[in-house]
Amino acid sequence: MPSPGDATPPAVNKRRILKQLPLFAGLTEPELGRVAERARLMDVGKDEIVYAEGDPPDALYVVVTGRARIFTHSGASREETLEFVHRGDYFGVISLLTQQPHTVTVKAVNDCILLKIRQPDFDVLLTEIPSLAVHVSRTLSRRLSQKRRERARQVFEATILSVYSAARGTGRTQYAVNLAGSLARETGKRVILVDMSPSGTEIAALLGGPTAAAMGLRGAVFEPERVQRAIVLYADGLATLSVAHDPRALSDVTQIAPLLAFLAQEFHYVVVDLPREMDRTVFKALLQADVVHVVTDTVTEHVTATRELLQELFRTLPSARERVRLLVNETTGAPATEALEALLQHKIHATLPKADRPLVEGGRPLVATDPGDRYAKAVRRLAREVGGVRIGLALGSGAALGLAHIGIFKVLERERIPIDVVSGSSIGALIGAFWASGMTAAQLEEVAMSLKGRWQTFRLFAPDIVFLPRFGFITGRRVVRLLRRYLGDKTFRDLDIPLRIVACDYAHRQLAVFDEGSVVEAIRASISIPAIFVPHRVRGRDMIDGGILDPVPVDVLLGMGITKVIAVNTLPSPEDIHRRYEELAAEQAAREAASTGRWQKWRRRVGRRLMEAVEPKIIDVIMHSMQAMEHILAEHGCQQADVSLHPTIPRVSWYEFYSVEALIRRGEEEAERFLPQIKALVQQPG
Numbered sequence: 001m002p003s004p005g006d007a008t009p010p011a012v013n014k015r016r017i018l019k020q021l022p023l024f025a026g027l028t029e030p031e032l033g034r035v036a037e038r039a040r041l042m043d044v045g046k047d048e049i050v051y052a053e054g055d056p057p058d059a060l061y062v063v064v065t066g067r068a069r070i071f072t073h074s075g076a077s078r079e080e081t082l083e084f085v086h087r088g089d090y091f092g093v094i095s096l097l098t099q100q101p102h103t104v105t106v107k108a109v110n111d112c113i114l115l116k117i118r119q120p121d122f123d124v125l126l127t128e129i130p131s132l133a134v135h136v137s138r139t140l141s142r143r144l145s146q147k148r149r150e151r152a153r154q155v156f157e158a159t160i161l162s163v164y165s166a167a168r169g170t171g172r173t174q175y176a177v178n179l180a181g182s183l184a185r186e187t188g189k190r191v192i193l194v195d196m197s198p199s200g201t202e203i204a205a206l207l208g209g210p211t212a213a214a215m216g217l218r219g220a221v222f223e224p225e226r227v228q229r230a231i232v233l234y235a236d237g238l239a240t241l242s243v244a245h246d247p248r249a250l251s252d253v254t255q256i257a258p259l260l261a262f263l264a265q266e267f268h269y270v271v272v273d274l275p276r277e278m279d280r281t282v283f284k285a286l287l288q289a290d291v292v293h294v295v296t297d298t299v300t301e302h303v304t305a306t307r308e309l310l311q312e313l314f315r316t317l318p319s320a321r322e323r324v325r326l327l328v329n330e331t332t333g334a335p336a337t338e339a340l341e342a343l344l345q346h347k348i349h350a351t352l353p354k355a356d357r358p359l360v361e362g363g364r365p366l367v368a369t370d371p372g373d374r375y376a377k378a379v380r381r382l383a384r385e386v387g388g389v390r391i392g393l394a395l396g397s398g399a400a401l402g403l404a405h406i407g408i409f410k411v412l413e414r415e416r417i418p419i420d421v422v423s424g425s426s427i428g429a430l431i432g433a434f435w436a437s438g439m440t441a442a443q444l445e446e447v448a449m450s451l452k453g454r455w456q457t458f459r460l461f462a463p464d465i466v467f468l469p470r471f472g473f474i475t476g477r478r479v480v481r482l483l484r485r486y487l488g489d490k491t492f493r494d495l496d497i498p499l500r501i502v503a504c505d506y507a508h509r510q511l512a513v514f515d516e517g518s519v520v521e522a523i524r525a526s527i528s529i530p531a532i533f534v535p536h537r538v539r540g541r542d543m544i545d546g547g548i549l550d551p552v553p554v555d556v557l558l559g560m561g562i563t564k565v566i567a568v569n570t571l572p573s574p575e576d577i578h579r580r581y582e583e584l585a586a587e588q589a590a591r592e593a594a595s596t597g598r599w600q601k602w603r604r605r606v607g608r609r610l611m612e613a614v615e616p617k618i619i620d621v622i623m624h625s626m627q628a629m630e631h632i633l634a635e636h637g638c639q640q641a642d643v644s645l646h647p648t649i650p651r652v653s654w655y656e657f658y659s660v661e662a663l664i665r666r667g668e669e670e671a672e673r674f675l676p677q678i679k680a681l682v683q684q685p686g
């Protein structure tokens with residue numbers, strides 16, 4: 001059966017798409033170029049068949065947009081759905097590598113754009129890019145092992161996560177307990193926590209409850225029954241397994257791989273708490289993991305030991321760099337700084353703030369006893385990342401219209417909707433940064449109300465007007481002063497919620513995404529409206545408003561692997577603008593009709609024409625032109641989101657910062673209108 005035609009969608013940047021797909025996200029620029037040369041984008045309409053059972057293998061397919069259903073025919077006409085594939089998922093690889101006909105049918109649920117790599121090109125890429133071959137072979141091995149299962153069960157892709165520390169006292173085991181507990185709570189799936197301490201009883205001692213004898217890693221033959229007997233089940237989908245492993249004693253390194261593979265067939269998530277002492281078995285467990293969380297703190301000796309561990313690991317297996325997540329536990333209260341990151345010679349993935357209470361108390365992890373604690377929130381966010389259930393919030397540009405974001409925050413807070421990552425452009429970057437720093441919606445509303453009056457707004461900008469403007473009318477120094485009043489010298493690492501701020505490098509016409517360094521500097525870059533604000537120089541690059549290229553940065557979240565996205569577009573549509581002018585014209589006509597006397601009508605008409613003659617309109621022309629262009633880009637971005645909010649008020653213009661109450665109220669109304677869809681998105685499995 002022929003596959004759908006390779007009709008190429010409208011002009012797109014294939015490299016940019018590849019960077020957003022997990023299969024290719026870790027490739028270098030030259031490697032991405034090779035893939036881009038050999039890959040094609042194809043449109044598949046709703047209900048079209050990509051390939052059917054029995055078709056010969058022809059290509060690897062990766063979902064760029066849309067959804068597809070994978071199913072098989074179990075009877076004459078009965079279809080058994082095996083799984084749904086979404087953005088970033090790929091299929092067709094098993095038949096491609098085994099050279100066997102397809103055993104399933106793939107059908108588009110929605111209109112899709114697929115990335116297609118034909119077999120000859122795929123073979124070349126596997127040869128040229130070893131890390132791609134490793135990724136594909138791991139997936140193939142996992143899927144083939146699932147196929148060999150004799151009993152029918154729901155198909156899922158398990159994740160093996162190892163937790164390791166190169167030093168004692170970093171809080172590794174307590175973190176593993178909290179992570180596993182949070183994974184079970186956030187995903188609703190089966191999670192097992194493996195204790196590989198020398199005694200095999202450290203986790204059991206922390207959790208209390210039922211116990212089972214610790215098993216060892218000895219013996220020439222792997223025995224699944226022995227593992228089953230040693231598993232202890234807890235509430236909320238969490239299980240534990242005690243595997244006593246003393247690196248100083250005799251053990252069989254060949255046992256660890258089959259053990260982890262067996263657990264991956266039984267559980268959705270396998271969290272392995274590894275002992276500090278390194279030996280071949282521990283190293284093997286690190287290499288077998290899909291994800292490795294390396295935990296350290298800020299103690300100098302521990303940082304040095306961690307750096308040496310990472311160097312050895314990456315020297316032995318360079319591809320492991322993609323799987324390692326470095327976590328800094330701020331147990332001493334000292335923050336994780338950029339200097340610490342330089343000392344570690346590896347990017348810090350996340351920090352674990354110092355907790356106000358014991359991490360495990362009364363047999364329960366902190367994520368259960370006090371989910372509002374900063375440590376618990378950080379672990380929860382990491383668990384949601386591992387579980388693929390993170391929710392991202394993309395906040396758009398719109399100048400004063402962006403105050404509607406505050407109303408949306410009020411509803412999200414009230415309904416306790418978890419937001420794991422925020423991306424923002426222009427005013428969305430500014431308000432999003434305040435919220436990500438820990439300010440509540442109520443506090444944000446107070447700040448906005450303090451700038452409500454026209455005089456307050458005038459005072460914020462007028463003193464910074466440039467006498468002889470070359471690049472912009474306003475320097476923005478007072479805006480920076482205002483930002484520092486609330487954000488101080490915070491860096492992105494200091495924020496409560498991860499944040500991405502978008503700006504535009506106008507000289508190179510490139511999107512710039514800020515995720516490190518000064519938050520205030522990034523905001524100032526993102527709000528630099530062309531010709532109004534002087535461009536802001538950051539690291540030798542002149543930046544202007546992020547809305548120029550990405551007014552609602554949904555794609556930034558997708559590139560981070562966020563699978564659930566809420567987008568907010570405050571820009572008015574052409575229909576909104578048309579309706580606004582009709583309403584204003586009707587009001588003007590009504591006022592003139594209500595005027596009594598020829599002299600009063602003449603005076604009103606002359607006054608209006610005089611104002612039109614002297615009132616400066618250049619800024620209005622710039623803003624309306626920009627927003628007309630940005631609205632098209634914003635709508636395109638919102639189409640990629642799961643839930644898209646449009647809290648617009650046609651009567652309010654871009655400069656009306658004094659319309660605070662109306663804009664915030666409109667944001668609340670829009671969020672409440674879409675609350676059922678937002679809650680459904682939260683409940684949707686990863």
